[in-house]
Amino acid sequence: MDAILIRGNRPLQGQIRVSGAKNAALPILCATLLSDGASILRNVPNLKDIETTSALLRFLGRDVTLDLPEVRVQPATREANPEAPYDLVRQMRASVLVLGPLLARYGRARVSLPGGCAIGARPVDQHLMGLEALGAKIAVEHGYIHAEAPRLRGAEVVFDMQTVTGTENLMMAAALARGRTTLVNAACEPEVEELGRVLNKMGARVDGAGTSVIHIEGRDELLPFDHAIIADRIEAGTFMAAVGAAGGDVLLENAPLESLEPVVVKLRKARVEIEREGPHVRVRRLDRLSPVDVATAPHPGFPTDMQAQFMAMMCVAGGRSVLTETVFENRFMHVPELSRMGARIETHSNTAIVEGVRQLSGASVMATDLRASASLVIAGLVAEGETLVRRVYHLDRGYEQIEKKLKGVGADVSRVKVSSEEP
Numbered sequence: 477m478d479a480i481l482i483r484g485n486r487p488l489q490g491q492i493r494v495s496g497a498k499n500a501a502l503p504i505l506c507a508t509l510l511s512d513g514a515s516i517l518r519n520v521p522n523l524k525d526i527e528t529t530s531a532l533l534r535f536l537g538r539d540v541t542l543d544l545p546e547v548r549v550q551p552a553t554r555e556a557n558p559e560a561p562y563d564l565v566r567q568m569r570a571s572v573l574v575l576g577p578l579l580a581r582y583g584r585a586r587v588s589l590p591g592g593c594a595i596g597a598r599p600v601d602q603h604l605m606g607l608e609a610l611g612a613k614i615a616v617e618h619g620y621i622h623a624e625a626p627r628l629r630g631a632e633v634v635f636d637m638q639t640v641t642g643t644e645n646l647m648m649a650a651a652l653a654r655g656r657t658t659l660v661n662a663a664c665e666p667e668v669e670e671l672g673r674v675l676n677k678m679g680a681r682v683d684g685a686g687t688s689v690i691h692i693e694g695r696d697e698l699l700p701f702d703h704a705i706i707a708d709r710i711e712a713g714t715f716m717a718a719v720g721a722a723g724g725d726v727l728l729e730n731a732p733l734e735s736l737e738p739v740v741v742k743l744r745k746a747r748v749e750i751e752r753e754g755p756h757v758r759v760r761r762l763d764r765l766s767p768v769d770v771a772t773a774p775h776p777g778f779p780t781d782m783q784a785q786f787m788a789m790m791c792v793a794g795g796r797s798v799l800t801e802t803v804f805e806n807r808f809m810h811v812p813e814l815s816r817m818g819a820r821i822e823t824h825s826n827t828a829i830v831e832g833v834r835q836l837s838g839a840s841v842m843a844t845d846l847r848a849s850a851s852l853v854i855a856g857l858v859a860e861g862e863t864l865v866r867r868v869y870h871l872d873r874g875y876e877q878i879e880k881k882l883k884g885v886g887a888d889v890s891r892v893k894v895s896s897e898e899p
């Protein structure tokens with residue numbers, strides 16, 4: 477089992493290249509199911525979730541060539557099979573993104589329910605409600621979603637809450653539906669906007685992606701596409717928080733600044749300097765961090781995917797900060813681990829009160845989700861002594877070569893083998 481060993485307490489200095497966005501690449505890979513030609517995706521990050529999605533697409537009758545950062549997807553000679561089994565879906569919740577495309581393209585789909593996960597129940601009721609509004613007959617039996625519709629038809633869908641993958645599933649289904657679909661209270665995340673760009677390249681008419689009302693004019697057929705994925709705002713934000721915590725001066729190559737605005741505003745308030753330098757972004761922290769309160773919210777609010785990393789940074793700020801998680805009901809699993817490293821955090825339901833300390837102390841820690849693991853790496857960078865972050869497979873789901881990138885800016889980080897899961 478891999479672990480990451482960090483000897484902390486040294487500033488970061490140098491350059492890091494930001495990879496393509498995982499959460500943009502996943503729906504776009506699923507969108508290849510909507511057409512019969514060969515599609516090409518560029519700037520795809522080398523991550524476990526990309527491998528899992530490729531395995532799923534292969535299972536669904538596609539030839540997938542991974543020549544990362546390039547991926548080519550085309551129909552295989554064998555018969556397509558619109559079924560996503562539990563074994564693949566349980567590895568990655570985002571697998572539910574094949575539901576909309578399969579149903580629209582084949583008139584039926586059978587997709588395993590993703591089930592609960594570490595950061596909350598995460599139901600898919602909004603995905604199903606939306607597809608029903610487009611005319612699908614849906615049944616949930618034996619842990620599987622069965623969906624059927626000879627041809628979907630455009631409709632107005634009003635989401636009860638903003639859901640990122642729910643919006644994406646509906647956009648993809650609507651792109652092959654007869655007529656016009658309007659999605660109201662849609663998620664506004666930059667990755668949703670990016671999917672809209674790809675569906676437009678495929679010949680659908682998508683208007684308003686990136687806002688809360690999206691119009692989609694469906695087509696009888698969609699074309700294959702060639703598309704370079706946007707840079708990963710959460711990866712960029714994670715490195716910004718790392719510099720914030722550890723101090724130093726790092727140039728983030730190709731960091732997306734606009735889509736990170738809600739995070740950048742909070743980082744600046746905490747006295748992290750962030751400046752655009754052409755297509756790159758310079759991040760510097762010279763003075764002690766100031767405490768800053770944060771409440772997560774759907775885009776353009778502060779992203780829940782940055783909450784854990786920001787908290788790690790606040791652990792060493794000069795005072796008390798309050799972090800409120802409003803998107804997921806159980807997203808403070810990093811708190812007990814950060815506390816083991818000397819952080820002073822109290823939680824009351826969805827609020828964490830962080831009392832900054834001068835320094836953290838290295839420990840053996842593990843986390844149960846991707847961003848929580850990233851927060852432990854950040855804490856390790858600012859801790860005195862050695863930190864061993866276990867269960868690195870969470871990190872590998874979403875961060876491309878994180879230890880190499882950190883090493884490149886002077887961190888003492890290495891991947892090591894550990895024999896057991898016990899700390």
Ligand code: UD1
Nearest residue numbers: 499570598599600601602603638639640641642781803804
């Ligand atoms: C996506 C991101 C994930 C991010 C999250 C919130 C991908 C692959 N993943 O996840 O990294 O943390 O957005 O920004 O893009 N909900 C329901 N019913 C539904 C759907 C969602 O109640 O049918 C709830 C969820 O439980 C959660 C909230 O809505 O409380 C937002 O979830 P959602 O936006 O759907 O998250 P994901 O799309 O799964």
